[in-house]
């Protein structure tokens with residue numbers, strides 16, 4: 073069969089592109105090396121009837137109407153605002169740290185002083201970066217910032233990334249702000265919804281189109297070769313477009329070395345009880361080896377009697393030579409970005425090759441950002 077477009081990977085990057093090209097009457101071939109579609113959003117129902125996210129909890133949130141309009145074409149979605157607490161000094165407090173967290177960890181008198189100062193200083197904003205707080209000229213605010221930094225960020229970050237917090241890119245630290253008020257939602261985005269029947273069903277609907285062919289359990293690099301800045305598919309030069317959403321270093325056979333990632337050991341546990349914990353997610357920044365525990369029933373809004381499933385996440389090193397090791401988080405620093413850029417220079421020489429998604433672009437993208445990038449890439453090069 074002749075294809076117009078080849079897409080490597082069936083996460084949100086690949087599936088969004090596939091859908092758009094299919095609607096434009098292009099014949100699309102998707103390669104997926106795993107046994108199922110959906111990338112890291114893949115979810116499934118366990119024997120105990122609980123819907124779990126196989127590659128870690130995925131909560132959908134966005135400020136983009138365009139993205140929301142796109143995803144809600146596929147199945148029903150329900151309103152869901154995510155809540156997280158963290159175990160700090162043996163007390164469960166809202167994360168991101170807010171005024172309620174402050175009141176739970178400080179005396180009433182101290183909490184009142186800090187709240188008053190924060191509101192006076194940052195009166196035009198509802199959230200503030202921890203880095204701004206620790207650099208504040210007011211000693212009370214600075215000390216409060218240092219307290220949050222130490223108890224909420226420092227050890228969590230060290231566990232997650234296995235490097236001191238000073239070496240972490242500030243964009244990572246700024247992802248979780250301090251909230252100046254009582255808003256205890258983990259995200260403040262305008263649209264916060266979850267797919268009613270899970271992400272896998274969304275992907276099934278997205279890819280259910282006569283113009284889309286999916287090859288599961290197949291590494292695309294078995295069929296695709298790059299030679300003299302040209303793409304060969306099954307030994308013939310391919311003149312259509314190729315969208316690659318896998319790891320860029322793998323595409324070029326690690327020519328400049330492997331791009332570093334952090335990985336996770338994901339440990340699922342089933343219990344015969346209604347609920348294991350009081351929130352969807354409990355973060356453990358300090359003493360435990362895992363960083364957080366997710367209880368899936370909260371995310372899926374399921375009413376299952378006397379059964380529940382939780383997930384503990386243990387950060388670990390990623391090993392590109394071990395096929396069971398999964399690259400989860402790109403380790404963003406200057407050196408690694410320079411290595412990425414060297415790989416990207418190779419891509420630029422191939423006119424019909426495009427990179428899209430978290431692995432191909434070596435960035436931390438939320439799902440909505442990836443969908444938006446795929447939609448915009450299609451608008452730019454699709455026609």
Ligand SMILES: Cc1cc2nc3c(=O)[nH]c(=O)nc-3n(C[C@H](O)[C@H](O)[C@H](O)COP(=O)(O)OP(=O)(O)OC[C@H]3O[C@@H](n4cnc5c(N)ncnc54)[C@H](O)[C@@H]3O)c2cc1C
Pocket residue numbers: 080081082083084085086103104105106110111112113127128129130131132133290291292293317318319400401428429430431437438439440442
């Ligand atoms: C633990 C964790 C939790 C997260 N939680 C959230 C969250 O709550 N909310 C949120 O918005 N975002 C979250 N994210 C981010 C989210 O996972 C990404 O935005 C999303 O996965 C990006 O989609 P993608 O298509 O770029 O990549 P992926 O989902 O990784 O899809 C890439 C696909 O390509 C396939 N592939 C790669 N190479 C090849 C090859 N050579 N041949 C064939 N197939 C190949 C892979 O098997 C994979 O299926 C989380 C990320 C992690 C790591």
